[in-house]
Amino acid sequence: MEVKRSVQGDIISAGLVITGGTAKLEGLDILAEQVTGLPARVGRPRDLQHANRALDGARRPDTGAAQRNRGSRRRPSDRSRGIERAHRRGPGRPADQTPIVPPAVTTLLLARHILRTVARQRSRTFMVWVALVAALGVVVGLLSFVASINDSFERRGKAVRGVADVQVQAVAQSSLGSGLARRLERVRGTRFAVPVTQQRATLRSREHSVVVTAYGIDRRARRLRSTMQRELSVRMPKRPENGGLSLSTDMARRLDVEKGDRIRLFAHRRTPRIRVARVVDVPESLADVVTLPRSTLERLRGSPGRPNTIYVQLKGTDLDGWKQRARSSLPSNTAITTPAGAQRELDNVLDLAVRSYTYMFGAVVLSIVGLLIYVLQLMRMLERQEDAGLVRALGSGWAPLARAEIAVLALALATAVVPGALLGRLLAQYLARQLPPFLAEGFNFTVQIGVKAGVVAAAATLALAVGALATIAALATVRRPVADQLGRSPQAGATVTAPIPASAAIAMAAIGSIGFLGCLLLAGKPTYLPYVAAAVLSIAIATAGVTALLIRSLGRIGTREGRTLLVTRSALDAYPRRVAFSAAIVALGLAAVAQMQLVGHSLRQRADTLTSVIKPSSQRVVASDDALSTVPMSLEYVRQVLREPKPKPPEEPAQQQVAPPTAAASATTLAAQQEEERRRRRLAAARLKRRPLPH
Numbered sequence: 001m002e003v004k005r006s007v008q009g010d011i012i013s014a015g016l017v018i019t020g021g022t023a024k025l026e027g028l029d030i031l032a033e034q035v036t037g038l039p040a041r042v043g044r045p046r047d048l049q050h051a052n053r054a055l056d057g058a059r060r061p062d063t064g065a066a067q068r069n070r071g072s073r074r075r076p077s078d079r080s081r082g083i084e085r086a087h088r089r090g091p092g093r094p095a096d097q098t099p100i101v102p103p104a105v106t107t108l109l110l111a112r113h114i115l116r117t118v119a120r121q122r123s124r125t126f127m128v129w130v131a132l133v134a135a136l137g138v139v140v141g142l143l144s145f146v147a148s149i150n151d152s153f154e155r156r157g158k159a160v161r162g163v164a165d166v167q168v169q170a171v172a173q174s175s176l177g178s179g180l181a182r183r184l185e186r187v188r189g190t191r192f193a194v195p196v197t198q199q200r201a202t203l204r205s206r207e208h209s210v211v212v213t214a215y216g217i218d219r220r221a222r223r224l225r226s227t228m229q230r231e232l233s234v235r236m237p238k239r240p241e242n243g244g245l246s247l248s249t250d251m252a253r254r255l256d257v258e259k260g261d262r263i264r265l266f267a268h269r270r271t272p273r274i275r276v277a278r279v280v281d282v283p284e285s286l287a288d289v290v291t292l293p294r295s296t297l298e299r300l301r302g303s304p305g306r307p308n309t310i311y312v313q314l315k316g317t318d319l320d321g322w323k324q325r326a327r328s329s330l331p332s333n334t335a336i337t338t339p340a341g342a343q344r345e346l347d348n349v350l351d352l353a354v355r356s357y358t359y360m361f362g363a364v365v366l367s368i369v370g371l372l373i374y375v376l377q378l379m380r381m382l383e384r385q386e387d388a389g390l391v392r393a394l395g396s397g398w399a400p401l402a403r404a405e406i407a408v409l410a411l412a413l414a415t416a417v418v419p420g421a422l423l424g425r426l427l428a429q430y431l432a433r434q435l436p437p438f439l440a441e442g443f444n445f446t447v448q449i450g451v452k453a454g455v456v457a458a459a460a461t462l463a464l465a466v467g468a469l470a471t472i473a474a475l476a477t478v479r480r481p482v483a484d485q486l487g488r489s490p491q492a493g494a495t496v497t498a499p500i501p502a503s504a505a506i507a508m509a510a511i512g513s514i515g516f517l518g519c520l521l522l523a524g525k526p527t528y529l530p531y532v533a534a535a536v537l538s539i540a541i542a543t544a545g546v547t548a549l550l551i552r553s554l555g556r557i558g559t560r561e562g563r564t565l566l567v568t569r570s571a572l573d574a575y576p577r578r579v580a581f582s583a584a585i586v587a588l589g590l591a592a593v594a595q596m597q598l599v600g601h602s603l604r605q606r607a608d609t610l611t612s613v614i615k616p617s618s619q620r621v622v623a624s625d626d627a628l629s630t631v632p633m634s635l636e637y638v639r640q641v642l643r644e645p646k647p648k649p650p651e652e653p654a655q656q657q658v659a660p661p662t663a664a665a666s667a668t669t670l671a672a673q674q675e676e677e678r679r680r681r682r683l684a685a686a687r688l689k690r691r692p693l694p695h
Helices: 010-014 029-036 045-059 063-071 078-088 103-119 122-161 180-185 219-224 227-231 249-255 294-301 319-326 339-383 385-393 399-433 437-443 451-477 502-521 528-555 563-574 576-611 625-630 635-643 663-690
Strands: 166-170 190-204 209-217 245-248 262-265 273-280 289-293 309-314 334-337
Touching: 122 227, 122 339, 122 399, 122 451, 180 190, 180 309, 190 219, 190 294, 209 227, 209 249, 209 294, 219 227, 245 249, 249 273, 289 294, 334 339, 339 437, 339 576, 399 451, 502 528, 528 576
Parallel strands: 209 289, 245 273
Antiparallel strands: 166 309, 166 334, 190 209, 190 262, 190 309, 245 289, 262 273
């Protein structure tokens, strides 16, 4: 076998072995023809010798010019010095000559060869494609879901408040005074104060029921210049009871109603039928919003003339100074919020209830997918060991092979972009439906998966995927020589194990344990998400270290301990690093799931604690537990409920020897008891109608 190095260096970079004019590396026949000028198959050895002499002549330095320069006192030319340097360093590419075939063509030809190999491995290629689709779908879905929450909240706030700077809101579903807006307008630094009533309500048609956010507005709401007032404006009738309801087209389609129909709106124990006055097209941020006259909504809430929200626009003053001046006018059941403050509160809640376990779930999925692609890449390189070793043995660098591998993976990624984006869209919509209801009720917004958030998430995911695939291809292909990277000895084919050192395993276990304990001590800080991520990562690191120590301890056990233990030890000794990494991924997933369950249990426990003092006494007011949030309760009412004595269980009467009653006496007693019960019910109903609920 005769191996020739071309002066152009293209045969070397392509990894050609020409024996009798035949290109042994599949797919590089064209390159052989372009470089040597000979057909891929040369029938006569004389033609091959002629080609070799031509290549040697092109590489041989100009001896005549060198002798002339040696005999004269002139300095040799740059061309002569370049040729001499090329001659001293041996066969290779001259420094002043450009290659006939650029390196990009070499990479493309190698990629074509890899694609031919991949085409014969359909099942493995399909597994890689499915892994890429899953990774893209998970990342796009999670990023678009989290981004859509903030976008939906921001769009809802702008659509409702308009040009207002401050929101004064009643807490605990209570109400504000009827003259509070006028008093706030007299505070220095106030341009205007607009009262608005907002309430989570339930609309019911004949066959459908939806939960909406109802806003009660009047003519003064025009000063807000908001999208809600402009798109869902209501007409103020002379008689408030004739006021109608403005619906969006999406809401009307879900309820299957049209303009002029009547639907029921839940309020306390009454469900009045309200006429649909308008059906209009609105932006997505107002799709679940209905508007009606403020007086109508306040009467339905049981607090006529008492709004629960006031929007204030400031004029020539800062927020802190305005708060100091308005403190004397504000009652004790009010909270002052700004758009930035509301966004910070939402971020804190999202870190606790959404982002922590969502990001952990995404990290687990990406780790599993990355490990799968890495293992499949190693298996494919093991099958292509002969070709890859040939390229490196001929003196070629790892760059063309790495570029070819990255190009093949990039092609698979390009085919997985569209399915991954569709999967991410479905995942984001599913997560939006699973959002905790207290977010929508507490912050008065509904998550809408927008196109903008999806596009941004897809772009970020694609950039991340390209970088990750390039890293995986480099790690699996060119980090070390091919034979060592594949874990095989090129001479004997024996498996080469690389166990984790004991010092590294102990360090990983110690670092993970210390990090987890430190995160537990700092768990009460406001920045919740970083501590959760650090705690889960510490658990994964500690698990990997403990697993490595267990593998090393199993390696010291003799062969007489049992056949099962021997087989287990052999399996663990074969790939100790992969076993430790797999154990870390499993620990990461279990920690993420446990954290999600603990957060959900904590939130449910806190909600039950807050509502347990209200539910026993609120059954006479509300029709069901689901409508508890629609009752306007003040802090004074909650204190009153807490002060009420708990009903004592009825005492069992002492056993006495009494004569059994006659049939006539029993009938008379039963009739009297029923009449007394009916009288009490009539008195209670009349009392509730005459006396309004406490505010």
